[in-house]
Amino acid sequence: MRLATLILSATVATAPLTLPQLAMAQPQPAPAPSAPTPVAPAPSAATPESFAPLARRLLPSVVNIQTNQTLQARGNRPDAPEMPQAPPGSPFEELFRDFFERNRPPGMRPGQPQRRQQSQGSGFIIDASGIVVTNNHVIDGADEINVVLQDNTTLKAELIGTDQRTDLAVLRVKSEKPLPTVAFGDSDRAEVGDWVLAIGNPLGFGGSVTSGIVSARGRNINAGPYDDFIQTDAAINRGNSGGPLFNVQGEVIGINTAIVSPSGGSIGIGFAIPSNLAKNVVAQLQDGGKVRRGWLGVNIQQVTDEIAESLGLQGGGRGALVARAQEGGPAAQGGIQNGDVILRFNGHDVREMRQLPRVVAETPVGTKAPVVVWRDGREQTLELTVAELPAEQQAAGGAPEQPRPGAALELSGLGLKVAPVSPETRERFSLKEDARGVVVTEVAPGSSAAERGLSAGDLIVEVQQNRVSTPQEVQEQLARLRRQNRPSALLLIETGQGQRFVPLRLAPEGGGGSPG
The missing domain is CATH 2.40.10.120 (Thrombin, subunit H)
Incomplete structure (x- = not known):
């Protein structure tokens, strides 16, 4: 009882005062008889006294x-799974x-x-x-x-x-x-x-x-x-x-x-x-x-401040950058191109990349939707017809999708082609199951990468001490360094023998288009 009393007393003592109570708690000079001070009405309670x-x-x-x-019997193997596997x-x-x-029933051992x-x-x-x-x-x-x-x-x-x-x-x-x-x-x-x-x-x-x-x-x-x-x-x-x-x-x-x-x-x-x-x-x-969910058929990525700056997009990182408009998909048929930044979809502002999948999914199939994109330094409005998300589609319409397994992206000026870690690249280059980073698929003879001993199957784990997990992230980091006029990029490379830092000269880019 004493504990309850102490808690109650403390609660009462520290209860916040309402505006009228604060006015009463402050010493106030007496108003002049000829000019009485009006009393403000108490604000309405925002919370009921009781729920x-x-x-x-x-x-x-x-x-x-x-x-x-x-549950199906799993035998008496000690390594048999006991429960659903959550991430x-x-x-x-x-x-x-x-x-x-x-x-678990009484007397039953794990694995039974x-x-x-x-x-x-x-x-x-x-x-x-x-x-x-x-x-x-x-x-x-x-x-x-x-x-x-x-x-x-x-x-x-x-x-x-x-x-x-x-x-x-x-x-x-x-x-x-x-x-x-x-x-x-x-x-x-x-x-x-x-x-x-x-x-x-x-x-x-x-x-x-x-x-x-x-x-x-x-x-x-x-x-x-x-x-x-x-x-x-x-x-x-x-x-x-x-x-x-x-x-x-x-x-x-x-x-x-x-x-x-x-x-x-x-x-x-x-x-x-x-x-x-x-x-x-x-x-x-x-x-x-x-x-039934709406579907655009695009691979998108986050617009960083650096990407926004490079595209001349005012207001910093906003919208969803189209890395790839899938051939024959609703977006491609409606005129969406790789490198477009989707700023508005069907009347909804797209402030962050992850908002687009939800907005598209909630749009009724068959809707003719206006889409505002940033292209060539200005806003353009397109119209496309929302299709239904295919049953076999792993990622939702407009959702950020992983690049196609094994699809290589050329890092212009470095003499490298890289791809995401996927079941295909794991098998092709005998990568470990826990391999992380971006896998090198090809090294051009005579390039800076070849001179430094890089070879197909190596993993790029970091660029300039920033973790990377997709080819696009590597490309973004290299683009950032070039804008800073850096002469080289410091890569953390992982091989079968361990990890090492490798500096690579940043030759001027020899072209190359938008990611996708």
């Missing part, structure tokens, strides 16, 4: 999702590890086969007939999905459709009576500092409510090509995945999806899919079970 009425209204529409999955450093890596360890696996997550009802939204990773691979309502009613769920690129899934349940629902709000109106509520099923405890604020907007956590997460400090833990993030009006402005945590618990860094990204995906899944 209880809001939570009471919203809780019935948030559900617990329970899944069962049959290193992924927010889900530790989640998977903790979950599988906690759910497991027959059944259970997991839990969250979701919310958007249609009274029984339409439920959640994360794809909550139900991925499940043989059986059950939705548990707030009153503990359990309903068997049917999977309508999923979308891995945005990690969304839509379920359908059948109920004898209309179910309580919530509606999507406008996530674009959410500002950093706005109050939010997260409701879900953390750690299997059932409906729980946490509050916080919007910590940041437009976060990219490398979860997919359309990353645009809302970051919040509202406590989000395992089991909250798929649950809603509400504004104070009770509208869903996000879908809680990921956390960053060294321990698996909440440290106040959670991420939610914005409702404006989710609405279109959910509507398409609900209608047809799949998502």
